[in-house]
Every structure is written in C-alpha cells, then in structure tokens.
Amino acid sequence: MNLLKPRRRPEPVVPMPDRERRLVWRIAALLLDYPGAKTLGLLDELSGATAELPEPVRRELEPVLAWLRDTTPIAAAQHYVETFDMRRRASLHLTFYAYGDTRKRGMALLRFKQTYRQAGVELGDHELPDHLAVLLEFAATVDPIGGERLLGEHVPVLELLRLSLSDSGSPYAGILAAVTATLPPITTADRRRIAELAAQGPPEEEVGLEPFAMDPLTLTGSESRR
Template sequence: MTGDRTGLVRAWQCQSLLLGYPDEAFFARLDLLDAAAAGLDDRVGAPLRRFVAHVRDTPPGELAADYVATFDQRRRCCLFLTYYAHGDTRNRGMALLRLKQTYASAGLNLVGHELPDHLAVVLEFAAAAPDQGRALLIAHRAGLELLRLALHDADSPWADVLDSVSATLPPLVGDQRQAVARLAAEGPPAEQVGLAPYASPDHLPQPQGAPR
C-alpha cells in the first residue's frame, strides 16, 4: 500500500472523513466511505470497514458523545499533531504557521475554524498533495503512534482508523521509536505561552454540531 499512490489518496481521504465529528454529513457519506474502503489493501481497508460497522451499530447520539469524550477530554488522544511535539509552547505556534504556509505553497488554503494540525486536516491535505502530505505524516510519526496506542489503551473504536493511517506509512525505526518512548514517558512540553493567534486544544471551538 505504501507504494500505491491511488490507494494512498483514497485511504487518506477516507481516514480524514472518518475522523470528523459524527454529524449529519458524516453519516450521509458512510455508504460511500464503506465502498471506498472495500477497494483498499486489506491492511488499510479492513480497519476502516470495522470502524464503519461500529458506526452503523451505534446510536448517533452515543457516537457523538464518545467522540467528544475521546478527543476533546483526553489529552493523550489529542487529534492536533503539533501538540505531541510542542505542547502548549511558543514553538507550537510557529509549527502551526509553518503548516499553513505548507498548505498555501501547494495552492490550498484552510477554510472554517479548524487548526492546520488537526489530523483530519493533515490527511485531507495528503489526499490532495500526496508527496507533501506523506512527508508531513512521517514528520509527525511519533505523535501519530502515541495517539494510536492511546486509543487502543482506551479501547476506542477510532483506534481502527489510526491503525489504517499507520498502515499507509513506513514502519517505525530507530529515532522514531525513541521519540515515541520519550513522548510516552514525558509527555509534550508544558510551557503555557506564545500560542497566539492559535488556541490550545482546551480552548478550541466546539466541532460543528457538537453538544455544548
């Protein structure tokens, strides 16, 4: 799968949409996403199909509450990738700015209020600009792996989506394994300054349609 460009683009688009907040648009796309996942390599597609099956078997309100409890209330399950490397420090603000510049250089501009390091946004970018997007995902490999492990520890259905993301990337090696171990042991830096104009994960707008 790591060498199948068409399959990678399809996988990253599916993963991006399945990591979105489960609103009406999310459920409206479910049949299409299930069909797209069925055409992927089994290592990438099977976890997505398991997640879709879970979604179909779960009442929408329960799924939405689980999404908020998982991603908005657990720091270890943060979907904002620069948080793992930089925490709430001024370095994170610069990392967010660099991401926006990377998107703009590829001719893509963010719309709405989502931060550029949200995993769904990065995956959508990867689907639109595969070479640059793959490089971004690999650059954040340690954070992605920590998120994947945290979701498994929480017995979260979204662990399947992260398993699928991981299957599109090269295996962890050397320094990446050490980075994961360090993040797991120490967590991200904790300096609480310098994020303007960006908010920390604790102060982000609620996802559209999320309960308040």
C-alpha cells in the same frame, strides 16, 4: 501507557499504489471528523470505497464503519468528544504532543500553514492546520507529496495516538492503524521519540495566554473542526 507491551501494528502494503494511499487518507480524514449528520450520511459511500482497498488496511477500517453504523448519533458524538477533546494523550492536533498549548507551538503550526499555502490552500479562521483530519484531507485531495512529508515527520505522534486509542479500546484505533500502514515503517529513532513523548506528556501552558504569539500570521487558538 505500557510501551513495552506488544501491540499488533498493521503491515504496510508494499507497494501501495498512490491512488490507494490517497483513498486511505481521504476515508480516514472523513472518519476522523466529528460524527455529525454529514459524516454519518457518508457511511455507505465510505464502506464502498473501503471495499476497494487491500485487505490489510480494509480490515482496519471496516470495524469503525460498522461501529458508527450500529451506534446512535448521540453516543457516537459523546464518544468522539470524550476521546479526542477530553484526553490530552488522544488529541488529533499533531503538534500538541510536543508543545502542548505553549508559544513554541506557533512555529510548528506555521510550518503546516506554509505547506498548505504553497499548494494554494488557505484555512479558515477556526481551523488549526495540524488537525489530523485537515492534514489527511490535504494529502488526499491537494498535495500528496507535501502532505505525506508532514505525515512522515509525525510518525511517532501518529503511532503514539494509535497506541493510546488502542489502550482505551476506541474503535478509532483502526483508522490510525490504516494511516500508519501507508507510511514507512517505524525506525529505532521513531521508537525513542515515542517513548519520550509518552513519558513527558504534552507540556503545560507557558506564561501568558497567547500560545501562537510567535506566529506572524496570527493563527487562531480554536481546537474545533466542527
């Protein structure tokens, strides 16, 4: 990935009302889920909600909505799997970029789960808490303060994912652009972290097959949202 190549990043909408930010997060959460019948059945509703957003974020979301509408369900599903499940640099699991499938990732995942639990949310056994769609749904519908804090802590990962999707020509890049537009601008420290993550790549597995062994809550290793 060429991080020195200029890429347009959407300008933050300042100030963006809390209702609009939460609407962006809710739309993004639904669009980043697997494009099954339920998600595809919501396209008209999502298009109507997107029309209520400010132009800078609306123009990021409209192309992916149009793409999903014009693409066959099989092709949309294939693209989703090839993009997010088969490419290490396009994972929707935010802690994967720094820790990969290592045991150290367990403590990072625990922080997510604790934030959810404090807000009264318990995830199912087959849902990892750092999946971006899960976090966006949490921020939009349960705890915008706690959710935004976790999103803000992972701005470098979100931007790296946006760059990766943009480089591959995926229509999903617009969703990440819309999400990052709701967050504070990237700092110099963030740019250094982005470069580090891009150069290092997700770590390989450590000894053993229990990547979440350090988590006393016994987090599941499933990577699926479906």
